Each structure stands twice: as C-alpha cells, then as structure tokens.
Amino acid sequence: MRRTKEDAExxxxxxxxxxxxxxxxxxxxxxxLEQIAQAANVTRGAVYWHFKNKIEIFDALHERLHTPFIQRxxxxxEVEHPDPVAQLQELCTNLLIELDQDPQKKKxxxxxxLKCDYSGELEASKAQYLENKMQKLQAFSRYFDKAxxxxxxxxxxxxxxxxxxxxxxxxxxxxxxxxxxxxxRLKDDAxxxxxxxxxxxxxxxxxPVPTQ
Amino acid sequence: MRRTKEDAExxxxxxxxxxxxxxxxxxxxxxxLEQIAQAANVTRGAVYWHFKNKIEIFDALHERLHTPFIQRxxxxxEVEHPDPVAQLQELCTNLLIELDQDPQKKKxxxxxxLKCDYSGELEASKAQYLENKMQKLQAFSRYFDKAxxxxxxxxxxxxxxxxxxxxxxxxxxxxxxxxxxxxxRLKDDAxxxxxxxxxxxxxxxxxPVPTQ
DNA sequence: GACAACATACATACAAGAATGTATTTTTAA
DNA sequence: TTAAAAATACATTCTTGTATGTATGTTGTC
Numbered sequence: 063m064r065r066t067k068e069d070a071e072x073x074x075x076x077x078x079x080x081x082x083x084x085x086x087x088x089x090x091x092x093x094x095l096e097q098i099a100q101a102a103n104v105t106r107g108a109v110y111w112h113f114k115n116k117i118e119i120f121d122a123l124h125e126r127l128h129t130p131f132i133q134r135x136x137x138x139x140e141v142e143h144p145d146p147v148a149q150l151q152e153l154c155t156n157l158l159i160e161l162d163q164d165p166q167k168k169k170x171x172x173x174x175x176l177k178c179d180y181s182g183e184l185e186a187s188k189a190q191y192l193e194n195k196m197q198k199l200q201a202f203s204r205y206f207d208k209a210x211x212x213x214x215x216x217x218x219x220x221x222x223x224x225x226x227x228x229x230x231x232x233x234x235x236x237x238x239x240x241x242x243x244x245x246x247r248l249k250d251d252a253x254x255x256x257x258x259x260x261x262x263x264x265x266x267x268x269x270p271v272p273t274q
Numbered sequence: 275m276r277r278t279k280e281d282a283e284x285x286x287x288x289x290x291x292x293x294x295x296x297x298x299x300x301x302x303x304x305x306x307l308e309q310i311a312q313a314a315n316v317t318r319g320a321v322y323w324h325f326k327n328k329i330e331i332f333d334a335l336h337e338r339l340h341t342p343f344i345q346r347x348x349x350x351x352e353v354e355h356p357d358p359v360a361q362l363q364e365l366c367t368n369l370l371i372e373l374d375q376d377p378q379k380k381k382x383x384x385x386x387x388l389k390c391d392y393s394g395e396l397e398a399s400k401a402q403y404l405e406n407k408m409q410k411l412q413a414f415s416r417y418f419d420k421a422x423x424x425x426x427x428x429x430x431x432x433x434x435x436x437x438x439x440x441x442x443x444x445x446x447x448x449x450x451x452x453x454x455x456x457x458x459r460l461k462d463d464a465x466x467x468x469x470x471x472x473x474x475x476x477x478x479x480x481x482p483v484p485t486q
Numbered sequence: 487g488a489c490a491a492c493a494t495a496c497a498t499a500c501a502a503g504a505a506t507g508t509a510t511t512t513t514t515a516a
Numbered sequence: 517t518t519a520a521a522a523a524t525a526c527a528t529t530c531t532t533g534t535a536t537g538t539a540t541g542t543t544g545t546c
Binding site: 086087088089091176177178179181182183192195199220224226230231232234235237238242245251254255259261262 | 298299300301302303304388389390391392393394395404407411432435436438439441442443444445446447449450454457458463466467470471473474
C-alpha cells in the first residue's frame with residue numbers, strides 16, 4: 063500500500079504516539095511491537111519499515127522529549143535578568159506547572175522516569191541519556207556561575223553542590239508527582255516547594271559587589 | 275534430594291540473593307527464572323518450590339529491604355532529642371552515608387528505583403509499595419510535628435510541604451547517586467547536601483514557646 | 487529403635503504461547 | 517515500470533507453568 067510521503071510521515075508519527083501509550087502502559091520491556099502496531103492502526107510490517115527495532119523507537123521518543131526541554135533551559139541564559147538565581151527558580155517552577163498542564167509531556171516523562179530501565183537492550187541508549195543529563199547540569203550550573211560573578215550568592219555557597227541539589231530536588235519532585243499525582247498537586251504546590259528550596263539563596267545578597 | 279530445614283532456608287536465601295543480582299543486571303522484566311536459578315546454582319524446580327513466580331520473588335526482596343529502613347526512621351522518634359529537625363537531618367545524612375558503604379543495600383535499591391516498573395505483572399505489588407511510602411511519609415511528618423509542638427520551626431512553615439520536600443529531595447539524591455556514582459559522591463557530599471537543605475529550618479527558632 | 491508412611495526439596499521433561507526478525511507479496515505513487 | 521510503503525507469512529527462539537520423577541528427611545507406631 064504505497065502512500066504519499068506525507069502519509070508515510072504521518073504513519074511514522076502515529077507509531078511514535080502509539081509507542082508512548084503502550085510503553086507507559088505496559089513498560090518498555092514488556093511492550094511488544096505488535097501492541098504498538100495495533101495501537102497505531104498498522105501492522106508490524108509498517109513498524110519495521112520505519113524503525114529497525116524497539117530500541118530505535120525508544121531513542122526517537124527520547125530525542126523528541128529532551129530537545130525542547132534543554133532548549134528551554136538554555137534560552138533563559140540568553141535573556142538578561144537581574145537575578146540569575148531567581149530566574150532559575152522561576153524557570154523550575156514554570157517547568158513544573160507546565161508539566162502539570164501538558165498530558166503529552168507527562169506521559170512521555172512517565173515513560174522515561176518510571177517505565178523503562180537501561181539494562182540489557184537499552185544499555186546503548188544510556189550513553190545518550192547521560193550526555194543529555196550532563197548538558198542539563200551544565201546549563202543549571204551556568205545560572206549559578208552568573209550569580210556568583212554578580213556577587214549575588216552567599217560567600218560559602220558551593221556551585222557544584224547547588225547544581226546537584228537543584229537537579230536532585232527537581233527529579234524527586236517530578237517523580238513523586240508522576241507516581242502519586244493525588245499526593246503532589248504541582249498546580250498548587252510547585253511554587254511553594256521551589257520557594258522553600260531557594261529561600262536560602264535569595265534576598266540575603268551577602269556581597270553585592272559588582273562583577274570583578 | 276531432600277535437605278534439612280536449614281539447607282532449604284539457605285537455598286531460599288541463595289535464590290533471593292541471586293535474584294537481586296540478575297534483576298539489577300537485566301532488569302526485572304527481562305530477567306528469567308532460569309537465569310536466577312543458574313546464578314543460585316539450582317534448577318528452576320527449586321525456584322518454583324520456594325516461590326510461586328517472579329512476582330513473589332520480587333515482593334520478598336522488597337520486604338527484605340523496606341522493613342529495616344522504616345524501622346530505622348521510627349526508632350528515631352522514640353529517642354529523646356533536643357531538636358527533632360536536626361535529628362531528622364542527621365538521620366537522612368546517616369542513611370545516605372550508610373547506603374554508600376553497603377553494597378548489598380545499594381544493589382537492592384538500584385533494583386527498586388531503577389530496574390523495575392510497576393506496570394503489568396508488578397501492578398499488584400504497587401499497592402504494597404504505596405503503603406510503605408505512606409508509612410515513610412507519616413514518619414517524616416512526625417518529626418516536623420514534634421518540632422512545631424516545640425515551637426522550633428519558623429511560623430510560616432507548612433509541615434505538609436516540608437515532608438514532601440524532604441521526601442523528594444532524598445529520592446532525587448539517592449537516584450542520582452545510584453545512577454551516576456561518579457558525579458555524586460555521597461561519602462563526601464551527603465552532609466553538605468543535607469546541610470544546604472535544612473539550613474532554613476534550623477537555628478532561627480522563631481518562637482521558642484514551650485508546648486501550648 | 488526400627489521401619490513403614492508420608493512429606494519435603496528439589497531435578498527433569500514437556501507443552502503451549504508469545505515475540506522477534508526476516509522473507510515474500512501486494513498495492514500504488516512517481 | 518520501478519521502487520516505496522506497507523501487509524502477510526513463516527521459522528526460530530525464549531519463557532513460562534506444570535506435570536512428573538525421585539531421593540531423602542521426618543514422624544508416628546509398635
């Protein structure tokens with residue numbers, strides 16, 4: 063059933079969309095290509111035409127999620143902002159609130175944080191995953207570097223620890239939210255959670271010395 | 275090949291130990307009982323004698339890990355301590371440092387946090403998992419309740435948010451550590467990470483009014 | 487205290503289902 | 517007409533659960 067190029071591209075996206083559903087429903091390991099094909103209203107033949115195997119589908123989804131996310135963090139670094147730490151706080155809060163409002167993103171994140179493990183078949187994908195994580199950490203770190211250059215952070219603050227702390231805290235919140243949405247209502251709690259965390263770092267401009 | 279009761283118990287523990295290894299190597303979903311049996315130097319017959327199926331093995335491991343953990347948190351509540359929040363901070367720090375020093379516990383945690391998903395076959399286990407998590411949250415919360423009763427927390431602090439925040443932060447730290455031990459060196463960083471987090475809550479005894 | 491009678495602790499063998507990858511067709515756009 | 521975009525068919529591989537075999541500990545009984 064030869065289709066036009068646009069049809070083919072749509073089929074491919076249908077397969078990816080179906081994969082998100084099936085993966086997050088059954089878990090990546092237990093999801094079969096037959097199930098994905100059915101959910102996309104095609105046969106396994108179509109799936110194998112567009113993708114080499116399950117791993118390639120997974121990697122494609124991973125990219126589709128991560129690219130806009132890292133872009134978002136980097137964008138903030140371009141903009142001028144009086145207080146980089148406050149900016150980072152806003153960014154984190156907004157990311158959480160937007161997550162709460164975007165079911166698509168939510169499903170994809172559930173998949174990558176809860177429904178997959180990087181053992182065995184996905185081990186090769188782990189390298190890419192780590193690469194992405196490093197990008198994220200570096201981007202976070204640059205917010206703190208900016209703040210330090212502006213003398214806006216307490217003298218005793220350690221940017222490496224701060225970066226790690228933010229990253230861990232965010233990950234923990236997202237996980238708890240995805241797993242137990244009834245307990246963690248991001249819509250209401252995101253701002254307060256972030257506020258508590260950043261309280262230490264704001265306001266008390268220890269040494270408001272201009273750069274240099 | 276009837277063995278004595280002690281032999282049988284040892285076999286059972288061997289199977290559980292092997293299961294930890296195989297599960298964390300291949301992931302729970304992809305691990306086969308044949309692989310576990312081989313790692314334990316028995317046949318699948320022995321495995322099926324001691325456990326109904328893979329899920330029962332998983333549940334047994336889960337219990338073996340969680341029971342001492344929750345016990346540990348509850349113990350702290352029995353002891354008298356001048357500052358419950360400082361006590362909680364110590365507890366968290368210690369838990370992290372001990373984790374770094376206990377390869378067995380580490381492997382088990384990797385399994386439950388990174389190598390399994392609760393879709394499909396493990397869905398029934400999720401209820402138990404949630405039950406355990408609730409116990410943990412309540413225990414954490416009781417530390418803050420104590421502190422509030424003693425007037426040792428800032429007036430504007432919200433115990434629900436605090437509990438959530440601690441829980442998320444801990445989870446994030448443990449995850450990042452297990453996944454990237456090279457980046458997060460708990461031995462060196464645990465105290466500082468915890469210190470940063472609790473800084474807000476200590477020292478500034480807003481209203482040191484005795485109970486009532 | 488010896489010896490049936492039974493239960494336990496496994497090992498082995500087998501049948502059935504599911505999933506994968508590939509080979510082969512079919513249809514139709516270019 | 518030829519080659520892309522699938523559908524279909526097939527062989528193979530894994531796993532699982534269960535059924536069955538069997539050797540040995542254990543227990544009650546005389």
